[in-house]
Structures are given as structure tokens and as C-alpha cells.
Amino acid sequence: MRIGLLGVGRIGATHARLLASHPEVTELVLGDVMPERARDVAEHLGVRAAGPIDEVFATPLDGIVIATPTATHADLIQRGVDAGLAVFCEKPVAADLARTVEIAQRVAAADGRVQVGFQRRFDAGYRAAREALRSGAVGTLHRMHLLTADPTPPPAEYIPLSGGIFRDCHIHDFDIALWLTGQEVVEVYAAGANRGASLFAEASDIDTSVAILTFADGTLATLQGSRYNGGGYDVRTELAGTESTFVVGLDDRAPLRSAEPDAIYPSGEPWADFWQRFSASYTAEMNAFLDFVAGRRSSACTVSEALEALYIAEAADRSRRERRPVRVEEIRASSPVKGLKHSAVLA
Ligand SMILES: NC(=O)c1ccc[n+]([C@@H]2O[C@H](COP(=O)([O-])OP(=O)(O)OC[C@H]3O[C@@H](n4cnc5c(N)ncnc54)[C@H](O)[C@@H]3O)[C@@H](O)[C@H]2O)c1
Numbered sequence: 417m418r419i420g421l422l423g424v425g426r427i428g429a430t431h432a433r434l435l436a437s438h439p440e441v442t443e444l445v446l447g448d449v450m451p452e453r454a455r456d457v458a459e460h461l462g463v464r465a466a467g468p469i470d471e472v473f474a475t476p477l478d479g480i481v482i483a484t485p486t487a488t489h490a491d492l493i494q495r496g497v498d499a500g501l502a503v504f505c506e507k508p509v510a511a512d513l514a515r516t517v518e519i520a521q522r523v524a525a526a527d528g529r530v531q532v533g534f535q536r537r538f539d540a541g542y543r544a545a546r547e548a549l550r551s552g553a554v555g556t557l558h559r560m561h562l563l564t565a566d567p568t569p570p571p572a573e574y575i576p577l578s579g580g581i582f583r584d585c586h587i588h589d590f591d592i593a594l595w596l597t598g599q600e601v602v603e604v605y606a607a608g609a610n611r612g613a614s615l616f617a618e619a620s621d622i623d624t625s626v627a628i629l630t631f632a633d634g635t636l637a638t639l640q641g642s643r644y645n646g647g648g649y650d651v652r653t654e655l656a657g658t659e660s661t662f663v664v665g666l667d668d669r670a671p672l673r674s675a676e677p678d679a680i681y682p683s684g685e686p687w688a689d690f691w692q693r694f695s696a697s698y699t700a701e702m703n704a705f706l707d708f709v710a711g712r713r714s715s716a717c718t719v720s721e722a723l724e725a726l727y728i729a730e731a732a733d734r735s736r737r738e739r740r741p742v743r744v745e746e747i748r749a750s751s752p753v754k755g756l757k758h759s760a761v762l763a
Pocket residue numbers: 422423424425426427428447448449450453469483484485486488506507508533534535574584690
């Protein structure tokens with residue numbers, strides 16, 4: 417398979433490394449607006465650097481991986497689909513709702529092949545939790561808790577372009593909540609604080625987040641997040657039902673220390689970042705994309721599914737700004753097109 421990759425920054429370089437070592441990838445071409453970056457990574461991996469974006473698109477390819485900043489995703493997805501390529505795009509699909517809805521429509525109309533990068537769907541713990549819900553091991557789900565906490569914030573220049581903590585970071589929690597439960601979220605009540613550097617407030621963003629999510633059947637979920645979690649990289653999800661409670665992310669490397677005098681668990685070296693915590697998921701995600709390119713499987717996450725997570729992120733952001741509970745329907749109704757609800761995630 418011939419694969420192009422755009423954006424060799426934090427996540428793009430990781431995807432490039434995975435693709436370069438995959439036996440089915442016969443050609444890998446890297447592009448970046450900073451061509452020297454593409455050259456450096458290509459040299460290191462022993463693959464080809466095209467430099468500018470146009471040169472990547474001018475290369476005969478089977479698939480393209482988009483790992484550029486969020487604001488560029490929609491245009492590049494469009495270019496990939498227009499070129500008839502299978503497209504992998506990092507989350508989120510776009511920084512704003514109107515553009516996400518537009519691109520979801522265009523991809524659907526063109527029968528475009530796109531996989532959006534929600535790697536938690538490939539995590540062994542999340543997969544086991546989903547199975548526990550489906551098999552009845554959890555029983556009737558009564559409540560859920562979602563947590564995503566980064567030990568340190570991303571680079572300062574990333575924040576103003578990120579779309580804010582709900583669209584950039586918690587979009588993973590929103591997607592996985594839908595994927596785990598197969599249910600719609602109908603209401604969000606969110607709050608936030610700026611406890612760290614003032615650059616968050618200057619970007620109208622927050623570094624500490626909480627929210628209450630209400631699912632269609634009345635199940636409640638709480639959400640917490642931080643860009644400054646001193647203990648380490650903490651991603652956990654708790655599913656509590658009438659039969660049992662399952663926790664994703666409660667392993668020996670969970671960045672927690674029990675206050676109980678005799679407790680010895682967890683005691684491992686705390687997860688430091690998402691690379692460590694989700695390393696196996698990123699590999700499985702790229703392998704799934706290559707299966708998708710080869711026509712061996714369908715998209716692991718369509719643009720329409722990614723749009724569902726963004727509706728919730730939008731509701732959370734509006735709720736936090738306006739200090740009121742926001743119905744997701746309010747966001748859906750205010751978006752330019754309705755009725756894009758997809759069956760895959762809600763089935
Ligand atoms: N799934 C995950 O866990 C995860 C983790 C980190 C980042 N992300 C997503 O990946 C995307 C990139 O994030 P990052 O942290 O790697 O950013 P980054 O700033 O480290 O890297 C972005 C790279 O893209 C290049 N670039 C900028 N505009 C470009 C363009 N138009 N065409 C080609 N290259 C361009 C930059 O020069 C840079 O090398 C973001 O959308 C982010 O939300 C996802």
C-alpha cells in the first residue's frame with residue numbers, strides 16, 4: 417500500500433513510525449508545511465519526504481493520514497476524498513460545528529472513505545468494558561464516570577488552535593461514552609476553571625473541567641478533566657450497574673496512590689502521557705486503517721459518528737460559557753443540517 421502522511425508533529429510522527437514499520441506499506445510519503453520537519457522524520461525512518469502538501473497529493477497513493485492541526489482537517493479530508501483515497505484523520509474533524517456538519521454531508525454524498533482517530537475504541541480495557549455492558553455483566557447501567565487528565569498542558573501555541581478542552585480533549589470521552597453505551601447523550605451541564613497558566617483564559621479556554629451528562633434513558637455520567645494532573649496521565653472510565661462495577665484504566669500504572677495504610681495497589685510507575693497509555697491502541701488503530709485501505713473492513717469511526725461526539729462537546733462548551741444545562745438537541749437544531757444521526761454508534 418502507498419500511504420501519504422500530512423503533519424509530522426507530536427501525533428503524526430508516531431503514526432509515521434507505525435506505518436514505516438508495517439509490512440504492507442510499500443511506500444510512505446511525508447509532507448508538512450515545514451518541509452524540513454518532514455525531511456528529518458523521513459530520514460530517520462528511511463522513507464520518502466515530499467515536503468509540501470501538494471507534492472504528497474501529486475504522488476500516486478492508496479490512502480492518506482492527516483495529522484495536521486485541527487483547523488486544517490476538513491479541507492484536507494475533502495482533498496483526500498476528492499482524490500478517491502481512503503482517509504485517516506486525527507480527531508476532531510474540524511474545530512467548529514458548521515464545518516464538521518458540512519464535511520460529514522460531503523463525505524456521505526461522495527461515498528467517501530474516512531476513519532477518524534478515536535484510538536480509545538481500540539484500547540483493550542474499553543473493549544472489555546463494552547463487552548461487559550453488552551453481556552449483562554454490569555447489569556443495568558446506573559451511572560458512569562469519565563476522567564481525562566494530562567500531567568502537563570500541550571505547547572502554549574497549540575491551545576488557541578485547539579478548540580478548547582471539551583472539543584480537543586474531552587471529545588475522546590464523549591465518543592467513548594457513545595461507543596460504550598450505544599446511547600445518546602441528551603443534556604450536558606458543564607463548568608470550568610483556569611487554575612494554571614493564564615494563557616487558557618486568554619484563549620477563552622479552561623484547564624480544569626467538570627460536567628454532568630444525561631443519557632436518553634436517564635443514566636447519569638460525570639466527567640472531569642485537567643491539563644495539570646501532577647500524579648500523571650490519568651484516563652479512567654467507571655461503569656456502575658446493578659450487577660457490578662467495571663473500571664477502565666485501573667491498572668498498576670494508574671497515577672493514583674491509595675490513602676489506606678495497608679493498600680499496595682496501584683504501585684507501578686504512573687502513566688506519563690498518552691503515548692505510553694495508548695501505545696497499543698495507536699498501533700491497532702493504524703492497522704485497522706490499513707485494513708480499511710485494503711477494503712478488508714469498514715471505517716472504525718465515520719465522520720458522522722465523530723459529529724455526534726462534537727455535538728456533545730459543543731453543548732458542554734456552551735453550558736460552561738452560559739452557566740446553564742444545555743440540551744444536545746439545542747445544538748443539533750442550531751446546526752445547519754439535521755438528521756445526520758448515524759446508526760453505527762447508536763445501534
Ligand atoms: N488521538 C490522539 O490521541 C491525539 C493526540 C494528539 C493530537 N491529536 C490531534 O492531532 C492533531 C495534531 O496534533 P499535534 O499535537 O500532533 O500537533 P503538532 O503541532 O505537534 O503537529 C502538527 C504538524 O502539522 C504541521 N502542519 C501545520 N499545518 C499543516 C498543513 N496545512 N499541512 C501539513 N502540515 C501542517 C506542523 O508543521 C506540525 O509539524 C490535532 O488535531 C490533535 O487534536 C490527537
